Amino acid sequence: MSSISRQAFSANGINYQPSAKPIVVICMDGSADEYLDTTMAFDRMPNLKKMAIAGYRGMVRGALPSFTNVNNSSIVTGVSPAVHGISGNFFYDAAKDQEVMMNSAEYLRAETLLAAAANAGRKVAVVTAKEKLRDILSHKMKGIAISAEKANQAKSETHGVAGVEEIVGHPTPVIYSADASLFVLRAGVAFIEKGLADFLYLSLTDYMQHTYAPDAEESLAFYEAMDAEIGKLLQLGAIVGATADHGMNAKVKADGSPNVLFVEDMLEEKFGENGFRVICPITDPYVKHHGALGSYVVVHVNDKTKINEIKNWLAIQPGITEVYDKATAVRVLEQPEDRIGDLVVLSGRDVVVGRRPQYHDLSALDGTLRSHGGRYEEMVPMVISHPLNAAYKMKAAGDPRNFDIFDFTINGTNA
């Protein structure tokens, strides 16, 4: 291990003083704390339990909207969406009258700590389940950056590694599977074992959590299998920090059908036609697991003089929990001003907000609608393999964020 660089580095004003041990941060996509609670109650996560006992387990607050790319961007930069600029998969550029996809690094306004670690001599590897995240996570980074989804397409020149299936010992998984996430963890284990990486970000996918409740055997078996890989990382001497990008809740009525408020229809019915554009920033090419329905939308209002009236009306509609105008959303929700709307709307624990029925294909769902995006998916677990030092114990007791996970894992332990 003596070849691992201990050189300090910084990114976005945060300093990192890494130890010479392998450092692994895992984003357990969609892992509401209930997934850990339930699997641990059945004694099927012995390694995570060991981490909780020897190190730390607590709750941290994610970035809003509680979406995957927003929080992954926060985790690799250490800052909020207001700073890094990624506020969802889509935003509406009013000046250009265009809905713009922001899944590429050109929309990222902050440097990544992964790139900084690589520049400081660490062997960095980013493994993400979905190919779509690879571009942002590996922005300007020297090292390995692959997705499980396209593992067999990785080339040395473009991905920092080739022959991934052979290295990992598993075939490229289909994206809608438990294996998609397990492949990410297995790749992390293999890269450390083979000396290919000593500083890793492993970002899973939430297909399983969208599809299964915590007590479903499919979910229990999935977390158990994840735990086995975490055990291998610990065996390899890694300092492991695990958190989630967001939680997950069932978004259904008492009869099990999707509990959706179609906000553009609601607004037209109340205030007249053609005055509104509702953007669902959860929308992405992978709709199978959520039908582009989450608990957060933004609203663009043509007649700006009506914004306050519309805000007040929306705020008292059943199922809607929070409505902010742009200025307040920028402050309270830490949003980039130019990539939200005139209003930002959040919905309840069991409620999703959508645009109009025709924009959402619910027939593609596997099982019942489980989703995220709002306040009730904001709090997520953080588990660290090593004891926190005094300063980070104090920090953990305040308002720690999921995007402090590298800070906690690197600076928070004396390992």
Place this chain on the structure above:
Amino acid sequence: MSSISRQAFSANGINYQPSAKPIVVICMDGSADEYLDTTMAFDRMPNLKKMAIAGYRGMVRGALPSFTNVNNSSIVTGVSPAVHGISGNFFYDAAKDQEVMMNSAEYLRAETLLAAAANAGRKVAVVTAKEKLRDILSHKMKGIAISAEKANQAKSETHGVAGVEEIVGHPTPVIYSADASLFVLRAGVAFIEKGLADFLYLSLTDYMQHTYAPDAEESLAFYEAMDAEIGKLLQLGAIVGATADHGMNAKVKADGSPNVLFVEDMLEEKFGENGFRVICPITDPYVKHHGALGSYVVVHVNDKTKINEIKNWLAIQPGITEVYDKATAVRVLEQPEDRIGDLVVLSGRDVVVGRRPQYHDLSALDGTLRSHGGRYEEMVPMVISHPLNAAYKMKAAGDPRNFDIFDFTINGTNA
């Protein structure tokens, strides 16, 4: 057990179909889920773990403000504060220009399911740690109603039981202690053992949670001792449902000092003197553990034309997370319109809101400031000893409330 009444009853429109087993609902005051997580990670809550495996463990949403008497009132009535009227320990009656304490049953606007159960032939016992809650919880109820705090003062005519110390086998505890809560559980065990009760509400106190973080040995030992009593309840064949009134968070700055926004001072500095009255509805005679500081205050504004301006300004102050006018608070926060203020203000996970420094004696605190009252103490655990039936599994997957706990415990299992 054949003498236990199975007669159905209803309260506030909710029907209850009890089984002939003893039914015990426990309000584990201030039990943020982290307390269970941490104690269970150390294998020190074997009985709660058994309940989670054999029955159900999940998260439920409490009533706001996330205060003790608000949520206890909701639990025993099955309805929100908008219906039962108890919105804190204090409210300001603007018409009378009086700050009114609402800890007595005269302010309760709903019947209790405990009284209804007693009328249906159940032997009901209410045991609360603090004497102050006894009046509301036992409103119009035939049966036993005692507090741990004044256990030795219970008389048959007024409390439905006498000689409590002998029955329980423990002396009356001091209120600022782990024993205050443990006495409540021990009394519940004794009352079932001795055939004095078959339908129990056991409401603990949160002194320990205000004082100790989940990983403190004092807290671990406390939860372990609670678990032992829960084990005895299970041994006695009871159906046990456990939840919390609210969570608990440290409310401190990075240096460990209290993180307080004094809202009346802030408003005067910005908008001029004598225009505001800030009410801290957490204020009560027991200030030792929180200094009357929680994450929720209401504001009365003299000049009603300024309400909106003040709301918008407050909403973007760092540390403040939500601000509602009266009409919106009534809907979104389920508040009784005549017992809140012109504005309702909630603060962040690590922030409390107060009136002015002179109203809050922080020197009385035992240790660091840990408190509740806001959104980040809204979600709490629910654990049921028996498997949920299909309808209540569905209900648990929606937006279940902590004040559905009697409904879940009675109607949600087929025990």
